[in-house]
Amino acid sequence: MIVTSSDVKFVVDTDRCCGCKVCVRRCIEDVWHWDPEKNCAVPKYPDECVLCYQCEMDCKNNCIEVIPQVVIKSDPLLNKPQYE
Amino acid sequence: MANLKDLGKVYTSDILIIGGGIAGLCTAIKAKETNPALDVLVVDKGSIGYAGQSGKAGNGITGRLPHQNPQAMADYLVVNGGDYMNDQEFLLDYVSTNQESLEFLDHCGVKLSKNEDGSIRVFPMPNDLWGCAGIELGSCFSLRDYALKVGVRLLDRVQLFELLTDKAGAVIGAIGFDCDKMKCQIFKAKAVAVATDGCYFKKVGGMFCGYGNGIASAYRVGALMRNAEFSCSVELVHKANNEAVYGGFNLVHNKDGVNVSQVYAPNAEETTPDLHIGLWKEVQEGRGPLYCDLRVLDDMSAHIGGMGHVNDGRMMADKLRWIGIEMAKAAQTGIQLGQTPEVTSRMYIQGEFLRADREFKTNVEGLWAPGKISYQGSAYWGWVRGDGLGNGAQCGMRAGASMAKFATEKAAVEPDYEQVKALKDKIYAPLNRPTTRKPKEVFDAMEQVVFHLDNVIVKSEKSIQAILDMIEELKKVIPELTAEDAHTLAKCHDAADSLLCLEIVFRAAQMRKETRGCVYRHIRTDYPERDNKNWLKWINVKQGENGSMELFTEDIPMWRYPVRPEGYEIPEGHAEEYYV
Structure with missing residues (x-):
């Protein structure tokens, strides 16, 4: 399963998900939810991801790959002054 | 007769702690150990153990070596941390118990750096005024297990948005919903703590998960905010992953190989806005990109980054594993x-301004504020590396003991049905609106604020007013936000509460007409000097009688404090009290 948002791409090997739900508990931004129909964890709210990679770090079966798409949306040092 | 149970599931405890991070768990454990007969309940929107900031920290925790003097540390922090905005009596009291908080964590089973004899190993910081011990990334797993062992009750995946009050205005509970089935959850308690983290305005590049729910709910029941104008700062980050280059602030070079750290903020002991204003100038004038030369570590990068202590127990295995994954991901971006x-530079605004006293009690009866939520508001405040985690333990020890005493002596009060019903209707309102606006609209607009140095770091009446105007426009969006499930319903309230916190920050910044501060520096281009004559004052913010925001100043009692700015004169009506 591949789930993408503007900032991040999740690649989830659903066949290997053991159902431990550690990713659901680990994510403090509520990205991961258990999908009873697919019988695996899914990144239901990918927009909320803050790129901590701890879901991938804790996944017992290495099912999760989090691929950053945009790390810095706008570099403050490159932005011009707004108020002259 | 109407019954609360008709509105939702009702929980009763002596002490309710909202937020199960390090501060909430330490508060709960201390309260339970102070009086084991008390029923102590911790509620978190996530999963306790994983929840809170501590799982994203772990570079160290403040401590003290036997030869280090708390008064010397406090004196240093007044000048180099708070720039005289501290409550100096609280600060001295606080730093005096640094080591006790480490011992408390050790007692709770948290893994800390140890000497061969089993005592906690504390490493001196470069200025040798305080120390730093190693701590596991998973400190909250250990605290969770210990909390259960001593009989604390834990409840996961419930988010609370409003506090319940009695007729006199004392806090007697809270209300929200469970994060999966969206069922209303009502909590009754004699004493309540909001240990919910501060407000981090989502998507600003940080990993902390507070959206200001605790601050906003406390504000709505009359709690005071303090030092909100000192909420903005800046971090040196890897461009490849937006993560901090801990301690690298003396080693930044421009494309010509010039060490620009030494040009703008030589031999600094912390990263400061002044350095980043210089970095901005370098890039704007065409001397970027910038890089950090870590080939030879200086004292600050060795200590703060922790990499000078990898082999002697300060940096724990779980933290190093996480750093390894983060850096592997960064390598995928192709950036050097x-x-x-x-x-x-990563600029950020962190709202941690709920006012609390030495026991981390707010001005509202029955309400405590342990943890980062009151980091600035408590005004012992400043900035000390490692004090994020240290603060969690310190607050817990103080708030837990205070809450236990209060709850032991107080009789329970039944919440008013009509108040609970009105709050429930407010919380669920976004489900029933004929509109289609989403909280992302509000978050995206707020996010734009932090991408500009002249919004966050270098302020003027013009820039502040522009942001306040934007906030006024966004406030019109809040009543039109809609939700379709528990997650999006929570986000509607997160957006509203974050916006309130942003307004508090910029209203206070507008009021303070001077430049002051260190790491959390308040810089006004239209008032570029520190003004000790007129601004040795705290700005307090509260909700007024008619619901509008009220700001008022309060003289800092410098006449009682040992560290005073040069030329300070005791105002009429006061005598020097400190040395009496």
């Missing part, structure tokens, strides 16, 4: 890493 990584 290695020992000379490309760097930039």
Whole structure:
């Protein structure tokens, strides 16, 4: 399963998900939810991801790959002054 | 007769702690150990153990070595941390118990750096005024297990948005919903703590998960905010992953190989806005990209980064594993890493201004504020590396003991049905609106604020007013936000509460007409000097009688404090009290 948002791409090997739900508990931004129909964890709210990679770090079966798409949306040092 | 149970599931405890991070768990454990007969309940929107900031920290925790003097540390922090905005009596009291908080964590089973004899190993910081011990990334797993062992009750995946009050205005509970089935959850308690983290305005590049729910709910029941104008700062980060280059602030070079750290903020002991204003100038004038030369570590990068202590127990295995994954991901971006990584500035606003006293009690009866939520508001405040985690333990020890005493002596009060019903209707309102606006609209607009140095770091009446105007426009969006499930319903309230916190920050910044501060520096281009004559004052913010925001100043009682700015004169009506 591949789930993408503007900032991040999740690649989830659903066949290997053991159902431990550690990713659901680990994510403090509520990205991961258990999908009873697919019988695996899914990144239901990918927009909320803050790129901590701890879901991938804790996944017992290495099912999760989090691929950053945009790390810095706008570099403050490159932005011009707004108020002259 | 109407019954609360008709509105939702009702929980009763002596003490309710909202937020199960390090501060909430330490508060709960201390309260339970102070009086084991008390029923102590901790509620978190996530999963306790994983929840809170501590799982994203772990570079160290403040401590004290036997030869280090708390008064010397406090005196240093007044000048170099708070720039005289501290409550100096609280500060001295606080730093005097640094080591006790480490011992408390050790007692609770948290893994800390140890000497061969089993005592906690504390490493001196470069200025040798305080120390730093190693701590596991998973400190909250250990605290969770210990909390259960001593009989604390834990409840996961419930988010609370409003506090319940009695007729006199004392806090007697809270209300929200469970994060999966969206069922209303009502909590009754004699004493309540909001240990919910501060407000981090989502998507600003940080990993902390507070959206200001605790601050906003406390504000709505009359709690005071303090030092909100000192909420903005900046971090040196890897351009490849937006993560901090801990301690690298003396080693930034421009494309010509010039060490620009030494140009703008030589031999600094902390990263400061002044350095980043200089970095901005370098890039704007065409001397970027910038890189951090880590081939030879200086004292600050060795200590603060922790990499000078990898082999002697300060940096724990779980933290190093996480750093390894983060850096592997950063390498995928193709942006230079290695020992000379490309760097930039990450500006941030962190709302941690709920006012609390030495026991981390707010001005509202029955309400405590342990943890980062009151980091600035408590005004012992400043900035000390490692004090994020240290603060969690310190607050817990103080708030837990105070709450236990209060709850032991107080009789329970039944919440008013009509108040609970009105709050429930307010919380669920976004489900029933004929509109289609989403909270992302509000978050995206707020996010734009932090991408500009002249919004966050260098302020003027013009820039502040522009942001306040934007906030006024966004406030019109809040009543039109809609939700379709528990997650999006929570986000509607997160957006509203974050916006309130942003307004508090910029209203206070507008009021303070001077430049002051260190790491959390308040810089006004239209008032570029520190003004000790008129601004040795705290700005307090509260909700007024008619619901509008009220700001008022309060003289800092410098006449009682040992560290005073040069030329300070005791105002009429006061005598020098400190040395009496």
